Amino acid sequence: MTEFTPVASTIGGVLIGLSAVLLMAWEGRIAGISGIAGRLLPPYLDGAFLSRLAFVLGLVGAPLLYTVATGHGVFQSVSSNLPLMVVAGLLVGFGSVYGNGCTSGHSVCGLSRLSVRSLVATLTFMATAFVTVFIVRHILGA
Numbered sequence: 001m002t003e004f005t006p007v008a009s010t011i012g013g014v015l016i017g018l019s020a021v022l023l024m025a026w027e028g029r030i031a032g033i034s035g036i037a038g039r040l041l042p043p044y045l046d047g048a049f050l051s052r053l054a055f056v057l058g059l060v061g062a063p064l065l066y067t068v069a070t071g072h073g074v075f076q077s078v079s080s081n082l083p084l085m086v087v088a089g090l091l092v093g094f095g096s097v098y099g100n101g102c103t104s105g106h107s108v109c110g111l112s113r114l115s116v117r118s119l120v121a122t123l124t125f126m127a128t129a130f131v132t133v134f135i136v137r138h139i140l141g142a
Contacts, residue, residue, distance in 0.1 A: 019058075020108050027051055032105025033059070034096035099124070 020031040036052045063074040079085055096102040099121050107125065110118020
């Protein structure tokens with residue numbers, strides 16, 4: 001079962017919101033992770049490349065910095081089933097392209113801008129997540 005961590009979750013949410021606000025203020029860009037990461041590859045090698053790279057390195061480096069600062073590792077249970085992980089990654093990539101954004105772009109940034117399209121996308125993400133968790137935990141018993 002998942003641990004209940006309201007303080008850590010609140011701090012994480014505030015930091016995500018702050019990073020989205022700062023990126024909008026400094027770069028005039030929405031903090032959509034799929035769009036930022038996708039534009040690290042050609043043909044998008046432009047003047048904003050370094051800021052996109054710094055943003056993605058910050059996402060990867062934050063857990064490492066936390067581990068160094070606190071001495072406690074950040075662990076996430078991940079499946080060892082490689083074919084399942086490949087299919088899951090492809091589905092997430094397809095979904096973010098098909099939906100014109102990912103959860104960060106739509107849910108964090110889009111909802112705060114009162115975007116109806118982002119509201120529909122977020123409701124779709126959440127409904128899919130609820131159904132997936134129900135199936136995996138209660139039907140498949142995993």
